[in-house]
Amino acid sequence: MSSFDGVRALTFDLFGTVLDLGGSLEPPLARYFGERGLDVDAGRFWAQWRARQRIEQYQDTILQLGHSGYLATCQRALRYTLKLNRLDDGDAGVAEIMAFWQDLNPFPEVLPALERLGERYDLVALSNGNAHFLDHLATNRIRWDFDAVISVGEVGAFKPHPAVYRHTATSLGLEPAQCLMVSANSFDVLGARACGFRAAFVNRGDLPYEDSPLRPDLTVPDFTALADALL
Numbered sequence: 001m002s003s004f005d006g007v008r009a010l011t012f013d014l015f016g017t018v019l020d021l022g023g024s025l026e027p028p029l030a031r032y033f034g035e036r037g038l039d040v041d042a043g044r045f046w047a048q049w050r051a052r053q054r055i056e057q058y059q060d061t062i063l064q065l066g067h068s069g070y071l072a073t074c075q076r077a078l079r080y081t082l083k084l085n086r087l088d089d090g091d092a093g094v095a096e097i098m099a100f101w102q103d104l105n106p107f108p109e110v111l112p113a114l115e116r117l118g119e120r121y122d123l124v125a126l127s128n129g130n131a132h133f134l135d136h137l138a139t140n141r142i143r144w145d146f147d148a149v150i151s152v153g154e155v156g157a158f159k160p161h162p163a164v165y166r167h168t169a170t171s172l173g174l175e176p177a178q179c180l181m182v183s184a185n186s187f188d189v190l191g192a193r194a195c196g197f198r199a200a201f202v203n204r205g206d207l208p209y210e211d212s213p214l215r216p217d218l219t220v221p222d223f224t225a226l227a228d229a230l231l
Contacts, residue, residue, distance in 0.1 A: 011126040013183035053077035067156040113223035160191020
């Protein structure tokens with residue numbers, strides 16, 4: 001008997017797990033800076049932007065002044081990162097860079113793995129993204145018909161807030177232990193485990209895990225290995 005026999009639904013983080021953020025955003029960032037003759041390393045800029053975005057999300061949840069949504073935190077983080085690099089392209093430049101998010105691509109092995117996993121499990125997108133943005137990504141970029149697409153906007157807080165995972169299990173009509181969170185973000189794995197979910201850490205970059213006794217049930221380098229382990 002597999003240790004995952006009780007799992008009925010896989011809940012997938014999208015940003016950085018299903019979708020290749022760096023691979024999708026760094027090339028247009030490099031073109032943007034290059035066209036303006038700016039000596040800015042796109043990879044470094046993206047790392048700074050991503051780190052600041054997470055701070056914006058945490059602040060958004062902790063302050064409880066009203067959930068502003070994923071794209072709003074991305075934009076606030078972008079403005080901060082532009083200033084950090086002594087750049088000021090104004091509203092037009094911010095809008096042009098933010099448009100790059102509409103063209104995110106999945107990692108190449110994701111769709112074949114989802115085909116395999118869908119034969120046994122319900123496959124659910126559980127993301128920090130805005131609902132309309134998630135619908136666009138699922139339909140036009142990932143091109144996968146998830147059994148459900150759940151945005152944290154439904155509870156008004158970003159992951160890893162516990163309400164996100166509890167709401168998801170309730171929405172699916174499942175116990176938390178019947179759900180397995182699949183994420184490349186260790187804070188997401190930690191949050192899910194704290195709420196009774198099973199969890200798989202897709203550790204593409206061989207990164208350290210959180211300093212916590214709440215460990216992933218499974219650690220894999222990519223979705224191919226994930227499917228091999230769960231089937």
